[in-house]
Amino acid sequence: MALSSTIDCELLVGPFKEGAKPDPNVQYGATYRAIKDAMRHEDPVTNGPIQSQGKSADWQKVVQLSTKILTEEGKDLGVMVWLVEGLTRKHGFVGLRDGLRVMTLAHEKCWNDLLPAIEEDGDLDARATKLEALNTILPRAIQTVPIMHQSGGVIYSCYDYGKGHDEIEKLKGAVQAAQTQEQRGHAQAALDEATQLGEKIDRVVAATPLSHFSSLRDMMSEAWDAFQSLNRIATEKYGAEGFTLRPLQEMMESCRDLLDELVRKRGGVGLRQDPVQEHPQEESVVTTTQTESSAVSGDLRTRADAIRQLQRVAEFFRRTEPHSPVPYLVQRAVRWQEMPLEEWLQELIKDASVLSAVKETLGLTQDSDASRES
Structure with missing residues (x-):
């Protein structure tokens, strides 16, 4: 339907x-x-x-x-x-x-x-x-897009599910491939986090009715x-x-x-x-x-x-x-x-005085004013 x-x-x-x-x-x-x-x-x-x-x-x-x-x-x-x-x-x-x-x-x-x-x-x-x-x-x-909800307002998405399941094998490989203790520590921490997330999500899946996923x-x-x-x-x-x-x-x-x-x-x-x-x-x-x-x-x-x-x-x-x-x-x-150049500058430079100086240097000020008046 x-x-x-x-x-x-x-x-x-x-x-x-x-x-x-x-x-x-x-x-x-x-x-x-x-x-x-x-x-x-x-x-x-x-x-x-x-x-x-x-x-x-x-x-x-x-x-x-x-x-x-x-x-x-x-x-x-x-x-x-x-x-x-x-x-x-x-x-x-x-x-x-x-x-x-x-x-x-x-x-x-x-x-x-x-x-x-x-x-x-x-x-x-x-x-x-x-x-x-x-x-x-x-x-x-x-x-x-939220696909699961846990008590307390926690929301899980397809991204979260992938992180808690599909990335685990990749992270295991990263732990094994680590060449320094520091690298191994970071990789292991990421693996532990992903594993814990996957376990949490699995519990939410088990508690979610079939009708929701359907x-x-x-x-x-x-x-x-x-x-x-x-x-x-x-x-x-x-x-x-x-x-x-x-x-x-x-x-x-x-x-x-x-x-x-x-x-x-x-x-x-x-x-x-x-x-x-x-x-x-x-x-x-x-x-x-x-x-x-x-x-x-x-x-x-x-x-x-x-x-x-x-x-x-x-x-x-x-x-x-x-x-x-x-x-x-x-x-x-x-x-x-x-983007036109002026629009790109406005997005890149947030400080109005700096933006004005750059536009003046590039000769954009007069062109911009003329286009607005027209």
Whole structure:
């Protein structure tokens, strides 16, 4: 049975509100900037169960402002990506489903009006790059959706489950490979922490009713169907050569498989009839790595190709080394490449006097004032 919607998908891809003034440059508007401010948050990667999803981010505001832009200002793909993240952070897998549906409907019904506009020569790289930002943004949001609750308000996610189970063998190897006492001590401490977390999660799983995990799996299955629809039309529009949503696909498959495993652990019928394994993803990690290696090999022909490869690199490190800062630094670089210079400086330099001096040195002050007056 389909779950109720979190948002009116048709409204977001329908005609603009009466009296609205569409703007092809929504990225320079006040609402766009307000969304970026509302999204500023600390990534909820912790050394234990997540306590919140983005401490300071106002995801409800992100959804509201994204809706405002899409219904009044422009059908901007970048804003839609933010909308999908906001819905996922706010409503979990049902929000993910609805956000992906909006993306699909936009490609079906608003193709000629989507922003960024198609280049005069028909080039679609700008659009494809915006859409492929889903590969960078959504895996983290999906990983941190709460899937279990413990008394006292402690929340566990797919990320926590993986840390308490899938990483243990890797940490055992790190202990054995340590060359100094200090390295061995750090590795052993991490192993002990992961083992304790896994034991806690196993107790929560045993105390959680089957119906809870079955419901979550149903939600993810509907989100998976929505992804499949988006992937089909995106491949049709942008072509299979060079364009991919593979990192997002792999994260959704991983999460769906985990939920299916939890259903079977609680005595339910799995989507697949293979036996439950203690570490079902270990073999797939090797296969996925080999597949990605072959997928990204070859010459980079365009700027969009380079951005896609950076996104794959970020996702590889996020999946294989979740505690490493590398994926977040690469992700930031990908996001920065879309920014105008002045916007990049504003994000990088927080001190207003320093920012003003830098802009004056670069000759940006007069240009900025002129653009605002126009």
